[in-house]
Amino acid sequence: MNFDLTSEQEMIKRTLRGFADEEVAPGVLERDRTKQFPVEIFKKLADMGIMGLPFPEEYGGGGADTVSFAIVVEELSRVCGSTGITYSAHISLGGAPLYLFGTEEQKQKYLTPICTGESFGAFGLTEPNAGSDAGGTRTTAIEENGEFVLNGNKCFITNASYARHLALTAVTGQSNGKKEISAIIVPTSASGFTVIDNYEKMGLHSSNTTELVLEDVRVPAENLLGKRGEGFRQFLITLDGGRIGIGAMAVGIAQGAYEKALAYSKERKQFGKSISSFQAIQFKLADMAMKIELARNMVYKAAWLKDNGRNFSKEAAMCKLYASEICMEVTDQAVQIHGGYGYMKEYHVERMMRDAKLLEIGEGTSEVQRMVISRLIGC
Numbered sequence: 137m138n139f140d141l142t143s144e145q146e147m148i149k150r151t152l153r154g155f156a157d158e159e160v161a162p163g164v165l166e167r168d169r170t171k172q173f174p175v176e177i178f179k180k181l182a183d184m185g186i187m188g189l190p191f192p193e194e195y196g197g198g199g200a201d202t203v204s205f206a207i208v209v210e211e212l213s214r215v216c217g218s219t220g221i222t223y224s225a226h227i228s229l230g231g232a233p234l235y236l237f238g239t240e241e242q243k244q245k246y247l248t249p250i251c252t253g254e255s256f257g258a259f260g261l262t263e264p265n266a267g268s269d270a271g272g273t274r275t276t277a278i279e280e281n282g283e284f285v286l287n288g289n290k291c292f293i294t295n296a297s298y299a300r301h302l303a304l305t306a307v308t309g310q311s312n313g314k315k316e317i318s319a320i321i322v323p324t325s326a327s328g329f330t331v332i333d334n335y336e337k338m339g340l341h342s343s344n345t346t347e348l349v350l351e352d353v354r355v356p357a358e359n360l361l362g363k364r365g366e367g368f369r370q371f372l373i374t375l376d377g378g379r380i381g382i383g384a385m386a387v388g389i390a391q392g393a394y395e396k397a398l399a400y401s402k403e404r405k406q407f408g409k410s411i412s413s414f415q416a417i418q419f420k421l422a423d424m425a426m427k428i429e430l431a432r433n434m435v436y437k438a439a440w441l442k443d444n445g446r447n448f449s450k451e452a453a454m455c456k457l458y459a460s461e462i463c464m465e466v467t468d469q470a471v472q473i474h475g476g477y478g479y480m481k482e483y484h485v486e487r488m489m490r491d492a493k494l495l496e497i498g499e500g501t502s503e504v505q506r507m508v509i510s511r512l513i514g515c
């Protein structure tokens with residue numbers, strides 16, 4: 137057993153900690169208020185070679201491991217959940233399916249601009265009537281004369297306004313009386329493709345969440361990602377990796393809220409003493425620190441299993457479930473420790489609490505994680 141980060145992972149952690157504090161934290165309240173997408177931050181991350189971090193260098197990536205990816209997501213999320221989810225979705229939902237299932241030509245054409253940061257990565261699975269039951273996809277892709285003709289709607293899709301292309305799932309036919317779901321790469325500039333950025337969200341205000349409308353969108357048949365009918369299996373594999381990203385985001389937001397609460401508890405005086413001298417407050421902080429430590433270890437373990445080519449589906453579901461639930465608890469308690477000030481935007485913790493809620497919903501709700509874990513432990 138070895139719990140130490142490698143020297144490369146340590147360096148990434150140090151670099152991203154500094155970058156997050158100096159470049160991401162300063163505008164976070166303003167971006168939350170104005171819902172401005174942090175394009176400039178991502179240009180800088182692209183210059184640092186971070187946008188393709190876990191993908192091979194031949195596609196413009198950094199050749200790093202999943203633990204390093206989790207570290208980047210944690211450090212960005214510690215100061216800004218919106219920046220964290222944008223990066224996490226870019227890599228694990230946008231880039232990963234292209235890397236895992238794309239042909240060499242598709243990787244060169246579509247993964248490379250994601251790694252260099254010229255395009256953001258996005259993934260279109262959820263539909264108005266197909267959320268937890270993603271197999272309920274109604275978007276269709278009918279093959280005619282060497283092209284797929286796509287029609288349908290996707291909802292809640294992260295990053296699509298800033299993506300040049302994205303993989304999405306669609307019904308390509310019937311096989312043995314069942315829907316045949318395939319993944320198809322669609323350029324967002326295609327005729328008949330509309331990306332709508334119009335949601336009024338609870339949190340993650342400066343992340344981009346969109347509706348996609350496809351009306352007779354035509355793409356060449358060669359844009360099929362992987363094999364026909366494999367779309368459902370591909371998105372399950374993609375989501376396994378994505379859950380490590382959500383787990384890391386949860387650890388980051390929780391860590392940020394805990395640090396704010398610890399610092400505030402030392403400054404705030406009531407009854408003539410710092411509130412950190414009250415055991416009720418100390419015990420809250422102790423519980424927060426313990427839960428964050430455990431969640432981080434779970435995220436690292438799932439990432440390590442993935443990096444070592446081992447099965448990691450159960451650990452990914454567990455780390456996502458545990459980390460998102462403790463993130464909600466920790467951010468709630470961080471607001472509590474701040475008292476009335478915690479309810480005010482300038483103290484940051486209310487934003488963290490709003491941002492945290494998505495983590496119990498996106499990439500499989502907590503109920504779905506429990507279903508996945510139950511299946512994997514043989515219930």
Ligand SMILES: Cc1cc2nc3c(=O)[nH]c(=O)nc-3n(C[C@H](O)[C@H](O)[C@H](O)COP(=O)(O)OP(=O)(O)OC[C@H]3O[C@@H](n4cnc5c(N)ncnc54)[C@H](O)[C@@H]3O)c2cc1C
Binds near residue numbers: 225268269340345498
């Ligand atoms: C900000 C944001 C970003 C997102 N980004 C993306 C993205 O980039 N790409 C993408 O494809 N999707 C994305 N999503 C969609 C997200 O993954 C779905 O919202 C999520 O999977 C839940 O689906 P749903 O909203 O339809 O809820 P539903 O599936 O309708 O669930 C409603 C409730 O019923 C529960 N439930 C459902 N089925 C069961 C069951 N069998 N047993 C017990 N309880 C059940 C759920 O747990 C939940 O509590 C995003 C969502 C948000 C809000």
